[in-house]
Amino acid sequence: MVCAGTGVIGGGWVAYFLAKGYRVVAWDPGAAAEERLAHLVRAAWPALTELGLAEGVSGPDVVFEPDLAAACAQADFVQESAPEDLDLKRRLLADIDAVTPTDVVISSSTSGYGMSEMQVECAHPERTVVGHPFNPPYLIPLVEVVGGDLTDPEVVSWTSEFFRLAGKSVITMDKEVPGFIANRLQEAMWREALHMVAAGEATVEQIDLSITDGPGLRWPIHGPMLTFHLAGGQGGMAHMLDHFGPSLLSPWTRLLAAELTPELRDAVVEGCEREAGGRSIDELVAERDRGVIAVLRALGRA
């Protein structure tokens, strides 16, 4: 496979795929890109070794190819991780498209653009798709997969399965949403944090401590929805929305509240119940508690 663009994200992909036993050809037009990539892979390798390398893998065996056409000629998959610049990505995807066998999927690490915007200059846009990882791609499981207007739905399915087989946790999205899902959520929090600093309401350190020592300890175990499902006590999310719905109108963030229509209320409650999958509130509480303790212990904080 080819990793095109080897900054923090692309270099993380290179390290991940090498550790998983894939043959990786790296390409990056930047000055000193090869050395920078070697530094990134070296930094990631102890973590990957600790998690367990694939059979037959010993050291990181990066092949760096400065010529894009030479890199892509034999590719069976391409992951593009160029800087976030729409024109640059459009041109690069078209360049990759021109030199890669037409049946090979080209996936982009873009953290915000939709593939519909990026695939417009490709001759074969149907095989272009977004596969958005999280930093560092060699540790964080999540990959968000979503196609553009011209993407073949089969390519979206294939790419989701490809990342799953490579050991990632995949969310396949039906709709192009700027920022996808996790970035929308973490950006909402970050914007609020910036507002708080700007208004002198909290310092950077207080903001970070409020998360690492507060709700951040729950989020590797239960996401924001299931977290609030538990905040409702035995009544779960239904109690939470019915009881605290009005307080959603309080000025608790600068983000206007979504109108809590009966449809939205039911969708959220039913989603939590589906996700709980029969686990009672007591069982979820016990699961969360075990998880938080494990996290605190693992971090040497208990």
Add this chain to the structure above:
Amino acid sequence: MVCAGTGVIGGGWVAYFLAKGYRVVAWDPGAAAEERLAHLVRAAWPALTELGLAEGVSGPDVVFEPDLAAACAQADFVQESAPEDLDLKRRLLADIDAVTPTDVVISSSTSGYGMSEMQVECAHPERTVVGHPFNPPYLIPLVEVVGGDLTDPEVVSWTSEFFRLAGKSVITMDKEVPGFIANRLQEAMWREALHMVAAGEATVEQIDLSITDGPGLRWPIHGPMLTFHLAGGQGGMAHMLDHFGPSLLSPWTRLLAAELTPELRDAVVEGCEREAGGRSIDELVAERDRGVIAVLRALGRA
């Protein structure tokens, strides 16, 4: 000490303080409150036992007192955790104030009201203060401490020290902000999540998975600010803001972006540098990686 109000939060406080060896008198006017509290404390006890009980503590030894005046007559500290209803909290704080020795601090678990709004009916408002925990209070370290207009600053300091001695991680706030800090941040994320469900952009399950398998794995280790400090590569937060500043204007959440003035930019960069405390980006990356691996392992996911 007295825990007044023993729902999910108040009951969690009771369990925590009992495990830490404090003598706790619980009061709650609700029907079957004593039984519900016993259930809550029993559910919390295995976690607290695993974390280690204070010397001399064996089982949970709750003293339930149905009469508020009798409960508070001998109190050396009162933690109020009544339902989130401003009128109710105003009246209850005034009632507690009337029956508690005047040199004893009365702290409120309120998750959103400012003490200025709540202390208005107290004869001795100077000893009332917010001590806002996170659910579950017996596991999540964070307590946000902030006074109201009439609170004695000495009471704010004393309460911060009290919670610190009791083993909590304390943020002492200078300013009353609705929702304090962590709730502002998690509410911003939750509102965005509700908008996404309402717009059919993501399901409840996708939202939760995007956090538990994505950025949520980093947040017990580094908060949102330090997380973005690392996303900037070797250039840190300064590079992040200078390079991605314009993309803050992208429609990545429904929350309007804070205007990135030079002052805000510098405050955030300097805050990250203070927080990093001399740790280089490479050191922070290694710390994050060790942490994420420990978290994944602890949760049986690696």
